[in-house]
Amino acid sequence: MIRLINIVAIALFIIMLIVLFKFDLVCEVTIAGESVGYIANKNEFENKVNEIINKEEEAKLYTTIENMPEYKFKLVDKSEKTNEEAILAKLEEDSETTYELYAVTLDGEEKTVLASLEEAEKIVDEMTEKYEDDLELDIGITNIITTDKEDESTVKVAKATLNNDIEKKIEKIEEEIEIESHTVQGVYLEVTPVSGIITSRFGSRESIRTYGHTGLDIAAPAGTSIRAAADGTVTFAGYSGGYGYVVKMSHGNGIETYYAHCSELYVSAGEKIEAGDVIAAVGSTGNSTGNHLHFEVLVDGTEIDPQNYLYN
Ligand SMILES: [Zn+2]
Numbered sequence: 001m002i003r004l005i006n007i008v009a010i011a012l013f014i015i016m017l018i019v020l021f022k023f024d025l026v027c028e029v030t031i032a033g034e035s036v037g038y039i040a041n042k043n044e045f046e047n048k049v050n051e052i053i054n055k056e057e058e059a060k061l062y063t064t065i066e067n068m069p070e071y072k073f074k075l076v077d078k079s080e081k082t083n084e085e086a087i088l089a090k091l092e093e094d095s096e097t098t099y100e101l102y103a104v105t106l107d108g109e110e111k112t113v114l115a116s117l118e119e120a121e122k123i124v125d126e127m128t129e130k131y132e133d134d135l136e137l138d139i140g141i142t143n144i145i146t147t148d149k150e151d152e153s154t155v156k157v158a159k160a161t162l163n164n165d166i167e168k169k170i171e172k173i174e175e176e177i178e179i180e181s182h183t184v185q186g187v188y189l190e191v192t193p194v195s196g197i198i199t200s201r202f203g204s205r206e207s208i209r210t211y212g213h214t215g216l217d218i219a220a221p222a223g224t225s226i227r228a229a230a231d232g233t234v235t236f237a238g239y240s241g242g243y244g245y246v247v248k249m250s251h252g253n254g255i256e257t258y259y260a261h262c263s264e265l266y267v268s269a270g271e272k273i274e275a276g277d278v279i280a281a282v283g284s285t286g287n288s289t290g291n292h293l294h295f296e297v298l299v300d301g302t303e304i305d306p307q308n309y310l311y312n
Contacts (some may be wrong), residue, residue, distance in 0.1 A: 023075045032067040037083040059115035063097040105140045112158040113151045182309045187255040189229045189309045191276045194293050196220035202305040214303040215296035222291045224282040229257050234271045244286025247279050258296035261288040
């Protein structure tokens with residue numbers, strides 16, 4: 001009896017030795033029910049998984065791993081290798097981090113995104129101070145919860161973006177003011193017909209006439225191109241008393257422009273003209289003492305001061 005127990009004990013011991021030589025007790029890792037490999041030490045591995053989840057990063061709210069690993073202890077052939085690094089890499093790849101970022105807004109529109117609220121506030125303060133006198137800026141900050149940190153910009157880029165957008169806004173406002181200041185009853189007088197020296201203003205009384213001047217005189221060499229002040233239609237192109245050779249244009253809304261004392265006319269009645277088109281050449285025909293353009297602007301048949309809208 002004792003002998004038999006001894007034999008069994010020895011046999012078991014031999015089997016144990018074989019197992020120890022040939023097999024290892026390892027931990028199998030499964031992700032979403034699928035085996036992804038083996039690790040040597042479960043605790044160490046779990047610590048590394050936690051490191052992925054708890055990795056510190058600016059603006060980070062939290063990291064999640066969709067399918068957390070599960071573990072099973074197993075005896076496997078020693079030739080099986082562990083692949084801890086590869087499993088960790090897969091988990092890291094499957095992880096998703098959510099961030100809280102801060103968008104600087106201009107007129108309610110998100111312009112540039114930063115990871116730091118403090119930096120965003122600094123930029124808002126800086127821009128508000130810089131542009132305070134120019135216009136009322138609606139600059140604010142809104143927070144964004146996102147898994148996409150790619151949108152984040154550096155402080156330098158954020159400033160440049162915002163500066164650029166504010167400059168564009170100022171430009172647009174100035175352009176609107178400019179257009180408005182050149183608009184008579186909805187008609188935009190956008191082109192000065194000739195550039196030159198103003199020799200007689202609207203309303204001035206001079207020896208040459210007994211009434212107030214009905215237009216604006218701009219001296220320029222004979223032959224200088226005269227351009228249409230606005231889009232419109234030629235209503236008259238020909239010789240007319242004191243005006244000499246004159247082009248009269250209608251721009252709608254009761255607005256007309258006259259271009260007088262011309263040396264040559266390039267258009268005829270009925271023609272549609274665009275602002276800036278050359279319609280005549282400077283001369284001294286009619287009641288004139290030298291080469292100049294006599295430019296008139298009329299509203300409902302009454303002359304107004306062109307310098308309210310052009311040459312001002
Ligand atoms: Zn004149």
